[in-house]
Amino acid sequence: MATTSTVGPDIPATKIGSSLAPLQLTMDHPLCPGCGHPVAFRILFEAIAELGIEKRVLGTVGHGCYTLIASIADIEFVQCLHGRSPAVATGIKRVQPDAVVLSCQGDGDMVSEGLHEILHAGGRGEKITCLMLNNGVFGDTGGQMTGATVVGQRTKTSIEGRDPDLHGYPIPVASLLAQLPGVAYVARGAVNNAGSIAQTKKMLKAAFETQMRGEGMSFVEILTMCPTGWFVPAPSGPNYLNETMEQQFPIGVLKGA
């Protein structure tokens, strides 16, 4: 249904239609303008619906801006302690092996606080799908440096940019996981342009299919914009992602079909 409102004194804005994704409960969200997470949620919901696994998915989620997914998805979720989502997902999958278990984390949750849990879940080859939304900062707490902040990236705790001498290097968790025999599928996507978004959705579907075939853990990292945590204007976020993060974390399939 078309609705008309007024933006500014005399500029009419027209919303041409409502476009809720499957399993999405609302179009409203409190995330910042320019944040990449809502796009990532959308392709995740679409991937689930296109695979026809709506009635099999159970979710676990860590702590960050992306935690919002638990409240806007019409999917059963457990909100986990910071970093522990893969362990909780493990318990769920072992008890309900027919469920398609999705563990959602950010880079702070996974690489900083929870590296132990994700690597061991990968080592065990848990038949779960792990998702990392990587924006290189702790967005929810105002933009501090995480274990995945790229070299040179400015954050509230690396204000002149991440300096390897001072702060060390980011941990490429996708590359680490790709080395583990228990991990069957590893891919890194992004949500900064239409091509990446389409490619990332295919990765999500491939990851779920890997789980359903029982081949081992599947992992998708999604590079996503955090304009408020990045010291760049919101419209520059997609380009910044391309020019900084993607140079150090190139997108593509690292392992598996």
Place this chain on the structure above:
Amino acid sequence: MTQVELLQGSDAVAQAALAAGCRFFSGYPMLPFTGLLESFSRRLPSVGGVCMNAASEIEAANMALGASTAGARSATGSTGQGVALMQETVAEAALSQIPLVIFTMARGQQDYFQCTRGGGWGDYRTLTLAPKDTAEAVEHTQLLFHLADKYRAPMILLGDYLIGDTMMSVDVAPRDYGPLPAKDWVLDPTRNGTRETHVLWTFDTGKVNRPGLRPDKHWRRVAERFDEIARVEPRHESYLIDDAEYVVVSYGTSGPFVDYVVDELRADGIRVGSFRPVTLWPFPEAALEAATANCRKVLVFEINAGQMIDDVRLSVTDRSKVSFIGGVSVDYSGMRQGTMLDVAAIRERVMAHIG
């Protein structure tokens, strides 16, 4: 129907857990808990259950929590330091109202505070059963799974070397503790897409279309639940207290040693009795108050620097009657109970206060 078997403590407890319907266990080796982990690892697969040798106590606790959200009767455990690592998860289970059984196989009796004070964050307590021997541990294990489901809360069995390593003839037949409410809070993927889905979380924020109670109201609701446990569930055992001039209070595996001393002193004509809290939390305050109303002295024996004595002082009307006769006693070579857990040593300490 009974099913009596001669079993080592760890095997007996694991077998009792299986009889109670436990189908998921996760742990990380640490003595004297290790035997329990090994026993679950051997036994759970035979009933279609899963035992995970986790990569840390933190991971173990979160795996067990996940299994519980998926509907399994689930347990984890460790020893003092390991249980310390699990406390964030125990708090999460308490405040998210997720049932969980935790086997704390302690080194001696130094973990009374850890079990009874709520070692994590937020307003919660953990019901703690402290069995006196392996046979009672079997009974308590089955009861704990029932109570954890009844109150949707994490609950602790506090054992030690003596519980885990003593061989006893025990009854591991399933026990019926009555009906329980339906587990409609368990994750159910068939609810997806119906707009009736749930989020399990300590803050109970809910879904956008079905908001939860949110922390203020949710945590008051949780606190009311713990008030109910405190009212309904205190358990204790007393021995020869009706005419006792001296009441010795002890818990767990110290209890039988104290009772042996009571028998010895009674034979000598000394009117002494004993009181043993079976639930450390909720502490049986009213029962202890009544049991000590007419005695001259209340002697607290525990193998630590004095932890339970706080609860004893809160319970006894005239706290000037309360004296501590326990102390730290550790056999470092094996980190087992030290020399103080001995009837001669206990008798000597009791006698020092008589006369």
